[in-house]
Amino acid sequence: MWNIFSRRLLTAPLACIVLAATANLHAADFKHDLIYQIITDRFFDGDTSNNDPAQSSGLFDATKTNFQAYWGGDLAGIQQKLPYLAGMGVTAIWISPPVDNENKNIGSPIGAPYHGYQGKDFKRIDEHFGDASNSFAAFDSLVAAAHSRGIKVIIDFAPNHSNNARNGEFGAFLDNGTFVGDIKNDVNGYFHHNPDITDFNDRYQVQYFTLSGLSDFNQEHPTVDAYLKSAAQVFQQHKVDGFRVDAIKHATWGWLYSFVNNIYTNTDTFTFGEWIADFTSDPLYHDLYKFANRSGFSALDFPLYHAIDDVFARDNGFGEIDGVLAQEAVNFQQAGDLVTFLDNHDRQRFLSIKDNKDRLHEALAFLLTCRGVPVVYYGTEQYLHNDTNFGNDPFNRPMMSSFDTTTTAYKLIAKLADLRKTNPAIADGSMGQRWINNDVYIYERAFAGSVVLVAINKNDTTATPISGLFTNLPAGKYDDFLGGLLGGFAITVTNGSGNNPVTDFSLPAHTVAVWQFKPATPVTPVLASIGPDVAQPGVQVTLAGSFSGSNTVKFGSTAATVISSSADQIVVKVPTVTNGNYNVTVWDSKSHVSNSVPFTVLTGKLIPVTFTVNSAISTFFGDYIFLTGSTVELGNWSTTYDGAVGPMLAPNYPNWFLNVSVPAGQTIEFKFIKIAGDGKVTWENGPNHKFTVPASGTGVVNVNWQN
Ligand code: NOJ
Ligand code: NOJ
Numbered sequence: 001m002w003n004i005f006s007r008r009l010l011t012a013p014l015a016c017i018v019l020a021a022t023a024n025l026h027a028a029d030f031k032h033d034l035i036y037q038i039i040t041d042r043f044f045d046g047d048t049s050n051n052d053p054a055q056s057s058g059l060f061d062a063t064k065t066n067f068q069a070y071w072g073g074d075l076a077g078i079q080q081k082l083p084y085l086a087g088m089g090v091t092a093i094w095i096s097p098p099v100d101n102e103n104k105n106i107g108s109p110i111g112a113p114y115h116g117y118q119g120k121d122f123k124r125i126d127e128h129f130g131d132a133s134n135s136f137a138a139f140d141s142l143v144a145a146a147h148s149r150g151i152k153v154i155i156d157f158a159p160n161h162s163n164n165a166r167n168g169e170f171g172a173f174l175d176n177g178t179f180v181g182d183i184k185n186d187v188n189g190y191f192h193h194n195p196d197i198t199d200f201n202d203r204y205q206v207q208y209f210t211l212s213g214l215s216d217f218n219q220e221h222p223t224v225d226a227y228l229k230s231a232a233q234v235f236q237q238h239k240v241d242g243f244r245v246d247a248i249k250h251a252t253w254g255w256l257y258s259f260v261n262n263i264y265t266n267t268d269t270f271t272f273g274e275w276i277a278d279f280t281s282d283p284l285y286h287d288l289y290k291f292a293n294r295s296g297f298s299a300l301d302f303p304l305y306h307a308i309d310d311v312f313a314r315d316n317g318f319g320e321i322d323g324v325l326a327q328e329a330v331n332f333q334q335a336g337d338l339v340t341f342l343d344n345h346d347r348q349r350f351l352s353i354k355d356n357k358d359r360l361h362e363a364l365a366f367l368l369t370c371r372g373v374p375v376v377y378y379g380t381e382q383y384l385h386n387d388t389n390f391g392n393d394p395f396n397r398p399m400m401s402s403f404d405t406t407t408t409a410y411k412l413i414a415k416l417a418d419l420r421k422t423n424p425a426i427a428d429g430s431m432g433q434r435w436i437n438n439d440v441y442i443y444e445r446a447f448a449g450s451v452v453l454v455a456i457n458k459n460d461t462t463a464t465p466i467s468g469l470f471t472n473l474p475a476g477k478y479d480d481f482l483g484g485l486l487g488g489f490a491i492t493v494t495n496g497s498g499n500n501p502v503t504d505f506s507l508p509a510h511t512v513a514v515w516q517f518k519p520a521t522p523v524t525p526v527l528a529s530i531g532p533d534v535a536q537p538g539v540q541v542t543l544a545g546s547f548s549g550s551n552t553v554k555f556g557s558t559a560a561t562v563i564s565s566s567a568d569q570i571v572v573k574v575p576t577v578t579n580g581n582y583n584v585t586v587w588d589s590k591s592h593v594s595n596s597v598p599f600t601v602l603t604g605k606l607i608p609v610t611f612t613v614n615s616a617i618s619t620f621f622g623d624y625i626f627l628t629g630s631t632v633e634l635g636n637w638s639t640t641y642d643g644a645v646g647p648m649l650a651p652n653y654p655n656w657f658l659n660v661s662v663p664a665g666q667t668i669e670f671k672f673i674k675i676a677g678d679g680k681v682t683w684e685n686g687p688n689h690k691f692t693v694p695a696s697g698t699g700v701v702n703v704n705w706q707n
Pocket of ligand 2: 637671683684687688
């Protein structure tokens, strides 16, 4: 049986464009998307009038030799290159922080925040990227142009800090032009005043100490809390579709729950955070997946990045990637929403590590067919790299060199972005290993009857024979979806009652082959994920999967109001049910029921409250104090590491504190517990503590451990 779908889809680009334009751009499922990461200053100069603006003159280097200066790239430049990006199948751009950054020179001869991570006015656009009045004009124009092409816009947003604490503007921050405060004369306590982080595994240090000399916001202060949340909302009003949130490991974790809840309460958005943990053995990896499972944040997939780098850019075997995928599948409730990448603006570019285009193509093919939401760092498709100092920051941020649409990488990305849009096995499917050795990885994605089988040989020699390979592809002959671009060829599958044997073949050196199948009638209803997977009643959430006709969506046994519905996504409002964990299911008109996906219904909109318990029971190394209480936000009296809230922090042992996001206006009951290293639980005595959470702003609870 020939697969008619692969050929039809290749010759029907028009149909794809029409589909993309009619889809809900704001819906919070990005698994069909390809994200392209841009450092705005280094992409394209579309407006020379903003290169050296008066209010921050002297920070521009027309020769583009000082890597710490502005080089002229701007929002207009990105807009002008949208056709180039659309041609590569890009459906979302992640741009470096566009907010107004500090204006002073902090280097010699020039040190400028061209990257955007030294924010000053989070409600205005930097004059180098837009215009001299810091207006949103260029930003709005870019967003409108992107949306008209079906391209979503994600901004990088950095709530951990403003700008430099010890020079430049000393952390000064403004609210749409009005000065709020700085760190030098911080009479209101808008900042933390701690030394630089030295122990990146210490929960208190990473959240409350200083990251790279940057003024560390005290998000528990009501002014700072409101400032950051309203700034994100301003960008939502300017129609962004997503946020990449900078350095979440270093912002206050508990506070971030309310920050992201605020975003989702405003409108459907995809939000993913940067929490660096390069290994699943990282001491804070458990905190990362607990955070991702409970907060509503998705996360950049650093463990997988590191494995991709080891396997494709160095010479480790495929077992490393396979192992990380298996581990993350156990730990993350929605591993399919993790945001995957093979390099970025903080790491060496792939080609700076291994200057081998074959390997880069193989890594790209893997990234774009793997589970997760893939990101391609700007210039990868042009083989951009500058190897000064091994290509480390800032040399991993050269100017975009060319916009050639004929490179193999550009064509490869375009084809696989198309497959991601059109075959749900890529967006929503399971990820299963089918054949593996150090050099060869054959894996299968499967969803609702659709199947994609991918074979990669990264070695310089032919792998032969590939025997004993089985697949879910139905019996038949399958052409390489890449049309031989990376040396792929057709395979034959024979019938084996579902576990179908593939006729033996050889996989030549540096070959990637992709075989795909889509059934004429997909299996429905099948549910893949919900984004976000935690919200209060009334918030819109997006179900991704395979659906038909008119559907009913149930949270437990309660039906939700359906806002919109298509073959691959349903947007609903979380129904008014008691807070707790629910299984969500989709029912079609004939009462066929889908599988279920877990969802946490919050009690209400979250606000941050700082809980302190003084003179707590003594603990030994590995024991921690946790908080548990009467609502789902407090763990519904759970006493496990993953279920209760914590670990709390003890910079003033034996007093423990933690900022926790709890439902505004609700009366909560709670207690503190010790969870020992071996899991043994000790409750404090006495009655439950009670607290009525303020209706808005922030809150404080300060009690003694009840002996
Ligand atoms: C991580 C960002 O990716 C990096 O580029 C930046 O310098 C730091 N966070 C501080 O914002
Ligand atoms: C069980 C605990 O033993 C108790 O101390 C606590 O107050 C209740 N859970 C919650 O009502």
